[in-house]
Amino acid sequence: MASIEFDDLQHRLKALEEENARLRALGMADQTGRRRAESALAESEERYRTLFNSIDEGFCIIEFFDGPHGPLSDYIHVEANPAYTQHAGIPNVVGQKVREMVPAEADGWVELYGGVLRTGQPIRFERELVATGRHLELAAFRVEPASRKQVAVLFQDITSRKRAERELQQLNETLEARVIAALAERKLMADLVEGTDAFVQVVAPDFRWLAINGASAREFHRIYGILPKVGDNMLELLEDQPEHRDAIRAVWSRALSGEAFVEIAEFGEPGRSRRCYEMRFNGLRDGEGRLLGAYQFSYDVTDRLREQQRLREAEEALRQSQKMEAVGQLTGGIAHDFNNLLTGIIGSLELLQTRLGQGRVKEIDRYVTVAQGAAKRAAALTHRLLAFSRRQTLDPKPTDLNRLVMGMEDLIRRTVGPEIALEVVTAGGLWPTLIDASQLENALLNLCINARDAMPTGGRLTIETANRWLDDHGAGERDLEPGQYVSLCVTDTGTGMPPDVVERAFEPFFTTKPIGQGTGLGLSMVYGFVRQSGGQVRIYSEVGQGTTMCLYLPRHYGKDADKPSALTTRSPARQKASHTILVVDDEPSIRMLLTDALEELGFSVLEAHDGPTGLKIMQSDATIDLLVTDVGLPGGMNGRQLADAARTTRPALKVLFITGYAENAIIGNGQLSPGMQVLTKPFVVEALASRVLDMIKDGTGRS
Incomplete structure (x- = not known):
């Protein structure tokens, strides 16, 4: 199409030139002819100008001249139509010299168009304008006569077409590569599936194999004695082995219903080889989600199991x-x-x-x-x-750690000595915690003594309380459940502990102190007590930088905290009382000591060696003011069961449990019913007397 237009335009231009020449010749013949010629010439030029300005293709006339580079070594644009700018992308080209416009490309253009000027042979070619990045299709011919040194150039922008051609070429070039890659990938996947040790099967809804790799077929043959192939029905192949057929039907039915699951099961003929397999099932669906069947990847995991x-x-x-x-x-x-x-x-x-x-x-x-x-x-x-071992008997009560610490400050200051500066930092608005205050006092004193021993030349000891809200991360680092906790931390500026010592610090009888200066039970006692109370202990230490021991105790959401217990023990009131006490214990020596001690106080004492015997006495008409019983009793009835049974007929009966092992599952970890208390073995007679006299209260609660 473009070639026809170029040829037509070239012929039109030549015809116009010839007509102009003829009219000029006639014009010189006579005056009348000159006027007629001028009129015809004007019409011809008008047609030329209309054609020149209206064609879609870019058009220009260049004129060669002699320049610094030699004869006819440069040219200037003498005419250019409006489409020139559109196609070439260069505005206002008329009057511009090629060596000024595109110095780097000028020699090539001069040589190309100079050949047209010298030979008179038109040319047609394609060229990229480096300056504008456009691809042009061009045609050039000499403007006659040759003495005018002019060449007409007609062109159009074919950049879009060239881009499309390049893309098509790239597509053609890569299409083959993609096809080859796709085929190679398909072959690779086929080789992988066929060469893998995994057993791969694809099954249609009617239990026929759509695909089965060699490993799976060989394993099926090894186990069942039948070599399957694509198109076989697995249930029909096992028709004479109903037990195995039913097992395979059960597991594949789940997969063919669309269920995705993993199962480990054992298959095989007892006389052959039974193996364990990990089977991964999934549904096979088309692009629209319709179920076409199911597939399975299985692995022999017998050796792994x-x-x-x-x-x-x-x-x-x-x-x-x-x-x-x-x-x-x-x-x-x-x-x-x-x-x-x-x-x-x-x-x-x-x-x-x-x-x-x-x-x-x-x-x-x-x-x-x-x-x-x-x-x-x-x-x-x-x-x-x-x-x-977290088996001690605890008496937990809501406790304010601030009051407990401040109540012990003088004692701790005297214990650690004047060489160590004691600082107590208590948090405002501290939450209460449910704890055995006396045990916590012992634990705190133990930590302070350890801190003192770690600072033989003196230092600073800091006791600090705080509220802690532990999220999943913080709680996980401390081996606790996420939630709200109260912390009690003891920090010293002593020698610190290496990691191997920190790791063993809570082991019983482990100590770094010289022989005779420590039993190695202090920290293990603290650890067990805090863990039994639902908390945790953590050690933060660095050699030469000191140690921080932190106790994390659960926040208590009940009533206001009670005041912490004192460290001193009050003496019992040695008053005589005429009351009857039943003592139940399977150990004769303990019954003897209890009986003698209580009779020394003026009580009348009845004895029983086990729960059933004690219950018979409780169910008699005897007047009993207090039941003193061991928790762990033989005969199928422990102390708590005895007390509960006795209270069915004596609801107001008061009970003092005595335990040497703290059977907390029986006595409720200190959460006892009203009128029940616990005394831990071993105990001094004064402690027994004080507790009994407090519970008797001069005859109240008589049963």
């Missing part, structure tokens, strides 16, 4: 070994400490017996004092062990 079982057995053996090692360390520590204490008790009693036989009564007090001291230390050791 066996290895996991061996690993579990090895881990269990390791845990048992670690447990026995811990028990050995614990029993060794207990044996060492108790042997020392028992030596003092037994030796004192032997010497006491010897001195009584010799009549040397004056020396008796010294041996009694030694035996009592050793026995009390043994009791303290037992309490520490129970605290570590």
Whole structure:
């Protein structure tokens, strides 16, 4: 189309030139002819100008001249139609020289159009204008006569077409590559599916195989003795093996219903080889979501399961070994400490017996004092062990930690000594916590003593309370449930602890102190007590920078906190009382001591060795003012069950539980019914007397 237009325009221009020449010649012949010629020439030029300005293609006439680069080495644009700017992208081209417009491209254009001028042979070509980035299709011919040194150029912008051609070419070039890649990918996937150890099956809703890889077919043959292929019906193949057919139908029916699931099951003929498989099922759907069937990826996990079982057995053996090692360390520590204490008790009693036989009564007090001291230390050791194992009897009450800490400030200051500066920082609006205040006082004192020992040359000890709201992250770092907690932190500026010591700090009988300066039960007692109270203990320490021990205790949402208990024990009122007390304990020596101690106070005492016997007495007509019973009793009825049964007929009965192990599941971890209290073994007679006299209250609550 463009070529026809170029040829037509070229012919028209030549015709106009020839007519103009003829009219000029006629004009010189005579005057009349000249006027006629001028009129015709004007019409011809008008037609030329109309054609020149209205054609869609760009058109220009260039004229060569001699320049610095030699004869006819440059040209100037003498005419250009409006479409020139549209197609070439260069405005106001008339009067511009090519070497000024595009210096870098000028030689090429001069050589190209100069050839047309010299030879008179028209040319047609395509060229990209580097200056504007446009692609042009051009035609050029010489304007006659040659002496005018002019060349006419006709062109149009074909940039869009060239871009489309390039894109089509790129598409054609990449299409083949994409097809090759797609085929290669398909082959790769096929090779992967066929070469994998996984068992791959695709099944239609009628239980026929749409696809099955070689591994799956071979495994099916190995287990069932049948080699399947695409198109076979798995249920028909197993027609003579109904048990296996039904198992396969059950699992594939779920998948063919559209369910996606993972299942581990065992398949195979008992006489052959039964194996365990992890099977991953999913529905096969088309682009519109319609269910076409189901597919399965299976793996033989028999060896993996066996290895996991061996690993579990090895881990269990390791845990048992670690447990026995811990028990050995614990029993060794207990044996060492108790042997020392028992030596003092037994030796004192032997010497006491010897001195009584010799009549040397004056020396008796010294041996009694030694035996009592050793026995009390043994009791303290037992309490520490129970605290570590979270089996001690607690009496939790709403407690204000600020008041507890401030109440102990003077005692702690005297304990740590003048070389250590004590600072107490209490938080405003501190939440209460449900805790056994006396046990917490012991724990705080223990932490302060440890801090003092870590600062042999003095330092600063800081006790701080705070409210803590722990989110999932903060609670997870402290092994707690997310929620609100109250913290009690003790910070020292002492020697600090290396990581291996921090890791073992709560182990019973582990201590870094010299022999004779620590039992290694202090921190384990604190840890067990706090954990039993629903909290957590964390150590933050760096060698040479000091240590912070933080207790995190759950916030209590009940009533206002009670005042913390004092560290002193009041003496019981030694008043006589005429009341009857039933003592139930399976240990004869304890019944004897309880009976003698209570009779010494003036009470009438009845005894029973187990729960059923005690219940018979309670169901009799005897007047009973107080039931004193061990919690752990033989005979199928423990102390709490005895008390509850007795209260069915004696609702106002008061009960004092005595326990040496703190069976908290039985007594409710301190949450006892009104009129019930707990006394922990071992105890001194004064503690028993004080508790009994408080509960009797001069005859109230008589049953």
